[in-house]
Amino acid sequence: MPADPSAQGSHAAGPEEIAAARQAGQHRAAPQRLAQAALKDLPWEVGVAKPDPAVVLDGITRTFGGLTAVSVDHLEIQRGGITGLIGPNGAGKTTLFNLLTGFDQPNTGTWSFDGRDLGKLSPHQVARLGVVRTFQLTKALSRLTVLQNMLLGAQGQRGESFMRALLPGTWRSQERANTEKAMDLLQRFKLDAKKDDFAGTLSGGQRKLLEMARALMSDPKVVMLDEPMAGVNPALTQSLLGHVKDLREEGMTVIFVEHDMDVVRDISDWVVVMAAGKVIAEGPPESISQNQAVVDAYLGAHHDAPLTVEEEDRVLAEVQAEIALEESGTSPSSGVISSEGTSR
Structure with missing residues (x-):
């Protein structure tokens, strides 16, 4: 495993090049290539600086009694790319998601999005800034219809105010716009035929699709997916993979937790590996299988010792x-x- 791939003579895209590409409109034509160019030839080192980070973590720790669930010294997530977060069960991946999105608070450390500190913010405040997430166990509201679930994801709804709710003229046009947007997303995720069905009647894979579609109602900048393929019928897996790739093509930053390495290799631009709460490796998907620390974390340090x-x-x-x-x-x-x- 090379310590510094940049020594091979190629050149990593810097912030100036990325900005120039965006101004030229290239990011709209090929976000995947832009993200890959930004990450190309970065050293395969834990905590390596990214050319254009969207999310930055420093000194994050979270303990539960005597157990340290998360201990991350420094981590940067490249803007506009798909970052896979992998690791064995109990590595701290979901806990890290909870910390970044306000569902839990760390014991120490700071983390920011677009340079803005996210510490002490509640989940809805983090979502309003453009960082949304899905859950390993879907959170669809079973006794609401699919369309009603979608409408809950829209932000800044004027009708939520008690006084304005009494004046339909102040919010009906916005309600129509939100409904139209929700139907467009449902059609995109092939759930439009289910719009009037209760969410509780959907299959596990359809609930995953609904949760992802609902997250897009808020026009997020960062989408965090916690095991989006877990429990999904194989027939829907390829559909979900395509939707995750589409998020990148629309310019969003994607962070996802996954155990299936075929999925990770297929869609990831960069992979972060956690074990026992720490980040033990970073690099492109092809580098992970070459990293002895990763192999040891999954198989045991002495799995192949004579x-x-x-x-x-x-x-x-x-x-x-x-x-x-x-x-x-x-x-x-x-x-x-x-x-x-x-x-x-």
């Missing part, structure tokens, strides 16, 4: 004892076989 002579002798003795037991016709339950092959 056995010592003593361990080989012990294993051989156990195998020989089992063979002798089978040949003698003795029931395994009649005694416990020690490592030396004797019954006791």
Whole structure:
């Protein structure tokens, strides 16, 4: 694994180049290429600075009693790209999502979006700034229709004011616009035929689609997806993957948690790996399988270590004892076989 790919003679896109590309309209034509150019040849190092970060974390820690769930020294998320957040169960991925979106507060540290501090903000305040999320377990309101769920995602609704609610003329035009926008999104996610169905009647995959569509009602800048493919029928997986890619093509920054490495390799521009609450690796998808720390985190540090002579002798003795037991016709339950092959 190269320590500094920039030494290979290629050139990472800097903020000036990215700004020039945006002014030229290239970001609208090819956001994927722009994001990949920005991340190309960055060192595969934890905490590496990104050319144009949208989200920046510094010294974030979260503990629960004696357990440290998250301990991230420094992390930057590139604007306009798809960043995959992976790691074994219990690595702290969802806890990190909760911290970034105001559903939990850290013990220490700061984090910002577009240079604005997000500390102490509640979830709805974070969402108003343009950072929205979905959940591993979908949060669709089962006893509301699909369309009503969508309308809940619209921001700045004038009819939510008690006084204005008594004056329909002040909010009816906005309500019509929100309904039209919701129907456009439902059609895009192929849920328009379900608009009058209760959300509780949808399949797990359809609820994932509904939650993603509802998040787009607020015109977000950053979309955070917590295991969007979990529990989804394979028939809908490709549809969901296409929608995630579309978010990038529309200029949004995407951060998603996923366990399926085929999915991660397919859609990610950059991958961040967590284990035991810490970021242990960063890099493009193809770099992750080459990182020994990542392999150790998933498979154990000694998964491929050779056995010592003593361990080989012990294993051989156990195998020989089992063979002798089978040949003698003795029931395994009649005694416990020690490592030396004797019954006791």
